[in-house]
Amino acid sequence: MLNLRTCAAKLRPLTASQTVKTISQHRPAAPRTFQQIRCYSAPVAAEPFLSGTSSNYVEEMYYAWLENPKSVHKSWDIFFRNANAGAAPGTAYQSPPPLSTRLSTLSQAQFLVQAQPNVDKLVEDHLAVQSLIRAYQVRGHHIAKLDPLGISCVNFDDAPVTVSPNVDLAVFKERLRVLTVGGFYGLDESDLDKVFHLPTTTFIGGNESALPLREIIRRLEMAYCQHIGVEFMFINDLEQCQWIRQKFETPGIMQFTSEEKRTLLARLVRSTRFEEFLHRKWSSEKRFGLEGCEVLIPALKTIIDKSSEKGVDYVIMGMPHRGRLNVLANVIRKELEQIFCQFDSKLEAADEGSGDVKYHLGMYHRRINRVTDRNITLSLVANPSHLEAADPVVQGKTKAEQFYCGDTEGKKVMSILLHGDAAFAGQGIVYETFHLSDLPSYTTHGTVHVVVNNQIGFTTDPRMARSSPYPTDVARVVNAPIFHVNADDPEAVVYVCNVAAEWRSTFHKDVVVDLVCYRRNGHNEMDEPMFTQPLMYKQIRKQKPVLQKYAELLISQGVVNQLEYEEEIAKYDKICEEAHARSKDEKILHIKHWLDSPWPGFFTLDGQPRSMTCPSTGLNEEDLTHIGQVASSVPVEDFTIHGGLSRILKTRGEMVKNRTVDWALAEYMAFGSLLKEGIHIRLSGQDVERGTFSHRHHVLHDQNVDKRTCIPMNHLWPNQAPYTVCNSSLSEYGVLGFELGFAMASPNALVLWEAQFGDFHNTAQCIIDQFICPGQAKWVRQNGIVLLLPHGMEGMGPEHSSARPERFLQMCNDDPDVFPKLDDFDVRQLYDCNWIVVNCSTPANFFHVLRRQILLPFRKPLIIFTPKSLLRHPEARSSFDDMLPGTHFLRVIPDGGPAAQSPEQVKRVLFCTGKVYYDLTRERKARQMEADVAITRVEQLSPFPFDLLQQEAEKYPAAELVWCQEEHKNQGYYDYVKPRLRTTIDRAKPVWYAGREPAAAPATGNKKTHLTELQRLLDTAFNLDAFKDLA
Ligand SMILES: Cc1ncc(C[n+]2csc(CCOP(=O)(O)OP(=O)(O)O)c2C)c(N)n1
Ligand SMILES: [Mg+2]
Helix, strand or coil, X not given: CHHHHHHHHHHCCCCCHHHHXXXXXXXCCCCCCCCCCCCCHHHHHCCCCCCHHHHHHHHHHHHHHHHCHHHCCHHHHHHHHHHHCCCCCCCCXXXXXXXXXXXXXXXXXXXXXXXXXXXXXXXXXXXXXXHHHHHHHHHHHHHCXXXXXXXXXXXXXXXXXXXXXXXXXXXXXXXXXXXXXXXXCCCCHHHCCCEEECCCCCCCCCCCCEEEHHHHHHHHHHHHXXXXXXXXXXXXXXHHHHHHXXXXXXXXXXXXXXXXXXXXXXXXXXXXXXXXXXXXXXXXCCCCCCCCCCCHHHHHHHHHHHHHHCXXXXXXXXXXXXXXXXXXXXXXXXXHHHHHHHHCCCCXXXXXXXXXXXXXXXXXXXXXXXXXXXXXXXXXXXXXXXXXCHHHHHHHHHHHHHHHCXXXXXXCEEEEEEEEHHHHHHCHHHHHHHCCCCCCCCCCCCEEEEEEECXXXXXXXXXXXXXXXXXXXXXXXHCCCEEEEECCCHHHHHHHHHHHHHHHHHHCCCEEEEEECXXXXXXXXXXXXXXXXXXXXXXXXXXXXXXXXXXXXXXHHCCCCHHHHHHHHHHHHHHHHHHHHHHCCCCEECHHHHCCCCCCCCECXXXXXXXXCCCCCCCCHXXXXXXXXXXXXXXXXXXXXXXXHHHHHHHHHHHHHCCEECHHHHHHHHHHHHHHCCCEEEEEECCCCXXXXXXXXXXXXXXXXXXXXXXXXXXXXXCCCCEXXXXXXXXXXXXXXXXXXXXXXXXXXXXXXXXXXXXHHHHHHHHHHHHHCCHHHHHCCCCCCEEEEECCCCCCCCCCCCCCHHHHHHCCCCCCCCCCXXXXXXXXXXXXXXXXXXXXXXXXXXXXXXXXXXHCCCCCCEEEEECCHHHCCCCCCEEHHHHCCCCCCCCEECCCCHHHHCHHHCCEEEEECCCHHHHHHHHHHHCCCCCCEEEEEECEEECCCHHHHHHHHHHCCCCEEEEEEEEECCCCCHHHHHHHHHHHCCCCCCEEEEEECCCCCCCCCCXXXXXXXXXXXXXXXXXXXXXXXXX
């Protein structure tokens, strides 16, 4: 029955009164000549012959009957007709005549069919009209006049046909051909003036329930085939489809008051004159102007006004280069002089870092929305050139802002994403971001996407750039409606933007506005477009600017006069001139003025850290024990966990009793203690809730109740901060970008992203390279995101071994050849670096580095290479003693054994990091070389602990220095460590290498080779003659 219900729900086109009632405005209940295809489910549910298994069959039968009533058995024909004629439940069905037909039954059935003269023709015509209406709804956008150039980027076999109010036969036939690919159930010219009742799946009737076919077509043409193309019929929610139909089909719905028209004109004036002003003043500067899509400014302002009216008070935006300065000036309302002085190359930046070019910087601005008279905060996220890379970042920041203000439904905070047509279609991150849009821990409750569809990407035509008809087709995967609109019709644009904003506030789902426009200049202002698009650009040269067109229209309508129009222009030009004059007084550039996410209160007013110290990251015994106990229990009643998990929790409990921690427990302690201090923690990534290696178990699942879960971490303290742990979609680029954005919103949160294996982080390389590594240098924006990257050579083959430490280390900004002159390496060195890279060898150190991340007076990204086998290694345990108050993160762990007792005797110091330490100690013990070889662990790789390693090197005056790693020589840490180690010892000695040979792949796929390689590197590490001949 379930199937039948679903199928009935899908098919229910009319008399679904509960849906329609909310939308249709009291349509008069005029008698119908023919009842529209009625939901056959409700009465049908009472039909004796229907069962769950027969519903598919019925569905097929129904569709076949819709196509051609004669194609089904007479009994079905009668049934569907009766159902549609309003037969009460249980009465629509007439038994087919049995073989031993009783005459009376047969004649009764025949009577039902014959009772209505010409019923066949009537039914067929009405069905045809319904199908025609549906064809417009589904395919009307194919023939809408979307392209201002009239050269149509969407190659749907047909050029648009113009429609006169009196639909003539030629148009009619053309439409039928285009919309239906062929004939149309016998409708012909003679039907044009026949009156047809309208189904409730259309709103073209307005107050009419029946219209002549000619008028039906005219109204459908007006709704679907003018300057707006609505793509929505793929949405599988009837209420949403009805909502959209109502917004576009209702006659006269697209009316603007004179006031609205004047506001629109004024906004177009600003948008257009801003670009012209920049062009006049800096004609040879790249600015990626908006010419050809000036309507973007009123479009965005409309979305913001409408959203503000609906209660939104914070809009977070992401956008590419095109029109960015214009958006900053006219949407966000950045002071014009701040924008203009960016064009002065002689101005020096007052802030740290390298800065970025003007069309990449972010912005944060709070002001009054003049239309709604409500406060609104607008933030434009700084973006790299890498198109669409900012999409998930914007979503993450939006989610965080919603989270911190308790906006669980996205009613107060929303995001708007802008896209270029080529990038929207081409970049996979768009798809990855769309797929976050409806996930509980990632949804921002609907994003309004605006595509500046200038029908070109740099020099490439759409037909060479995408395989989909529209650049927006990717949005269909999440059932987002897509509103294509001709950008030369400003009122149509404003209308769809209003609808888009209303859609978002009604359904809290994504929506796309596709501004079909053109690019008046080349890719940038210096670029010659005629090389590659000669005909397109001949057409563009003939194109009247949209402002001129619209001004002429309003003047012709008497809404404004020529003088008023010219005054509006002069007024804005004056604003620009005055700002330009003021901009010349600017002496220095403050990149800080371009922050997209200020952290009020975290820094001093000058933007400096409030201190340059870090307190002890240790924790009192009581808290350690308490967290440990919660971590090993089920803190809710009647909750049955898996037997295997019970054993894991029991082991944890025993560890707590013994005052020890393993990796998972150390992480628990770090998180739990920060939660107590009011720090929100968010851990996201693939399968993080359990942990890829089944060690974490932060979410317990009741074995008897579906979907009943418990997160003990949220049961630690009475007023603790919330802990969010969420399994993510299978995307690195999207999810890491999202978490980076989340971490931007507040310094008082620990946001961690864990890769399934560190190897997979490289599909998110763009986020790492463009945001995490250089973010502060480019945009003066700090970010404390933590990357947990499982790493280690454990014979698991080339794809599950390496988080590529060499890449992270190569991007560290500390100078290999300079020993830093610092009083305090512990904190000051961290302040100077672009990110922190660690590989901890003990759980306690992992605990400390996580806590330090928050207790530091500033924020830096933290890259942690995390272990796999060490998670269960009996020696990789730490005592509570190493985590008590007064203890802290150890950047270097010196040898604590016999070698350190008599350092002068030591012949070799092996410097290493991470898991190989355990292989080395085991081997050293086996070879009884504890007094000969010291092993020093470098836990913080970057910034490099020059000071501590200098002490270590000096402690062993007679020793050879060897860097030992399990990674291949051209990978791992060697290239980073070697020059720095040499600097610490003033290049007094060589630094030898013990490790795997150079290789193309990170690891062998053969277990035996893996072990042989390991043994070989251990042999080198402990062969005291290994480097004799090389010295
Ligand atoms: C990921 C990425 N690849 C390539 C480029 C180089 N690039 C800069 S703009 C551009 C064309 C963009 O076309 P479109 O998205 O349609 O935006 P438009 O410039 O037309 O507004 C390209 C390929 C880039 N910036 N980012
Ligand atoms: Mg483009």
